[in-house]
Amino acid sequence: MAEGAAEAPAESGGGGTPGAGQPERGVAPIKPQYLTTKEQFHEFLEAKGQEEPSQETKLDISGKLYLAPLTTCGNLPFRRICKRFGADVTCGEMAVCTNLLQGQTSEWALLKRHPCEDIFGVQLEGAFPDTMTKCAELLNRTIEVDFVDINVGCPIDLVYKKGGGCALMNRSAKFQQIVRGMNQVLDVPLTVKIRTGVQERVNLAHRLLPELRDWGAALVTLHGRSREQRYTKLADWRYIEQCVMAASPMPLFGNGDILSYEDANQAMKTGVAGIMIARGALLKPWLFTEIKEQRHWDISSSERMDILRDFTHYGLEHWGSDTQGVEKTRRFLLEWLSFLCRYVPVGLLERLPxxxxxxxxxxxxxxxxxxxxxxxxAADWIRISEMLLGPVPPTFVFLPKHKANAYK
Structure with a gap:
């Protein structure tokens, strides 16, 4: 996710049938059967068995370009744009497991997959082994995905104070139960996204990676910052390099500050199996093309406008072309424009990249x-949206949700 999200992303999905683009497997709201005690949870695991992960649960995406599960901005229309420019692996926005178990339509919509997403996963957030395992079991029988990812990187207070996201890095027993429990009920690989740690100078990832490998994780992505750091410092790729051996033979992907093919090349020299791209894709979704073709693209303003026009078409297709769909498309376009404005055209730079x-x-x-x-x-971002979607209502106000696009 873009870690500066201001709130949970319940509203960004489409309004269609929940699922993965296959209506016949759509899911009506389901009343969850909670595992209410520790004893029930352990009995559940024993019934499932504690065998080693099978060969089928391995995930081979080494060397592929992975678009991060970006809260709010990583919606289906945006992922379609990134797929066009060369993203190999995509993942749905962070979905809260308790909301899914309660049958919230807006949360289930976050799991929707477009046919162009050939390697696609979903990301779950939760703090408790019973609900996370039950949710994984539910997803396993209702949607078509290639992997399920656990969010252990979200730094926002709303998630952290409830024991989810980054907080799991300090809750080893719960973390282990979640990974083992989910791994037992899934027929697809289980992956995990973590940070270097919670506190700025206390790295935890190198200690957790061997345990995650033993618990059954198929792949881990490490964001090279702690929760405390947010975006105040550059990602620590030296530490990511140190963690590669700790994770081996489990693949480790690295994440943080990739905005050019040079950045990507430098990152791959650390020995990671691949790279995940987050804010770099928001600033310039054609970054995937630049990396694959090893070049800088001096993209014109008209070409960039065409990308925005395609996004609005995808948005109206996904969220609907009625008044509500138009305004939802506009709001997600504006969230994206709050990042896009930071791109400086190659032809105007004094130095690259x-x-x-x-x-x-x-x-x-x-x-x-x-x-x-x-x-x-924001008034100029609204003006761009009006070029594509018509005038905004008289009382329209827009404030970006994300703090990740701030400079402080």
């Missing part, structure tokens, strides 16, 4: 549209 932590100076583009796209003002 652009760094993800550098604040772009105010500049005049090579045409009006390029200048407008560089604006840091």
């Amino acid at each position: 652009q760094r993800i932590n550098e604040r772009p100076p105010y500049y005049m583009g090579r045409d009006y549209l390029e200048t407008l796209m560089a604006s840091q003002k």
Whole structure:
């Protein structure tokens, strides 16, 4: 997820039948049968058996470009854009397991898969072994995915204070029960996304990785920052390199600050099995093309506008073309524009490549549209949305949810 999310992403899914793009397997709201005691949970695991993961639960995506599960911005229309530009692996936005078990339609919509997503997973967030395991079992029989990921990287207070996200890194017993329990009920590989740790100077990942391997995780992605750091410092790729051996032979993907093919090449030198791209894809979704073709793309403002136009078409297709669908498409477009404005065109840079932590100076583009796209003002993002979706309502107000696009 884009870790600066301000709230849980319950509203960003489509309004269609929950599932993975296959209506015949759609899921009506289901009343959960909770495992209410520790004894019930352990009996459940014993009934499932504690055998080693089978060969079928391995995930071979080494060397592939993995689009991060981005809260709010990583919706299905945005993933379609990234697939067009060369993303190999995609993952749905973080879904809260208790909301799924309660049958919330908006949460189930986060799991919807587009046919172009040939390697697709979903990401679950939760704090308790019984609900996470029961949710995994439910997903296993209702949707078609290639893997399920556990979110152990979310830093926001709403999740952390309930014991989920990053908090699991300090709750080893619960963490182990969640991984082992989910692994037993899934027929697809189980993956985990973690951070370096919770506190800035207390790295935990190198200690957890061998345990995750033994608990049955098929692959782990390590974001090179702690919860405390958020985006105040660059991702620690030296530490990620140290963690590669700790994880072996389990594949380790690295995540953090990839905004050019040079960044990607440097990251691969650490020995990781592959890289996950998050904010870099929000700033320039054509980054996947740049990495695969090993070049900088001086993309024109008109080409960028065409990308936004395609996004709006995908959005209206996904969320509906009625008034509600138009405004939902507009809001998610504006969330994305709050990141896109940070891109500096290659032809205007004094030196290559652009760094993800550098604040772009105010500049005049090579045409009006390029200048407008560089604006840091929400009023100008709204103006771009009006070019694509028509005028906003008179009382319209927009405040970005994400703090990850801030410069502080």
